[in-house]
Amino acid sequence: MTLTINLVILFLCFEVTYPGVSGIFMGKLASKKLCADEECVYTISLARAEDDYNAPDCRFINIKKGQLIYVYSKLVREREAGEFWAGSVYGEEYEDQMGTVGYFPSSLVSEQHVYQEANKTIPTMAIDFFCE
DSSP: OHHHHHHHHHHHHHHHHSTTOOOEEOOOSOSEEEESSTTSOSOOEEEEESSOBOOSSTTBOOBOTTOEEEEEEEEOOOTTOOOEEEEEEESGGGTTTTTOEEEEEGGGEEEEEESSOOOEEEEOOGGGGEEO
């Protein structure tokens, strides 16, 4: 009985602290990523989409040919997996998508401008693949 009450209190506290927060941890796409800094918050480059891409799940972002994308990290390729980068779309015509960060295949973009070298190897964490 006490355990049940404690769990209910814990749940209510979580809901008050983080109201409406829900999501799911998806499978990791890689165990390491390349970043420009230790916290992986600085923009590495600006890339242009060479083709359209429809996101297969919530870890990814949709991109349209010609769209500009800020690149924040580059997943380190493992085994037969594809190479994915993390970024967000840029431009007023994509205002509804701006600020949304997700993965996309690096083969579908060309880097237009490199701001900083991605020379820090950082382990990925579960939160890197969290979907709301």
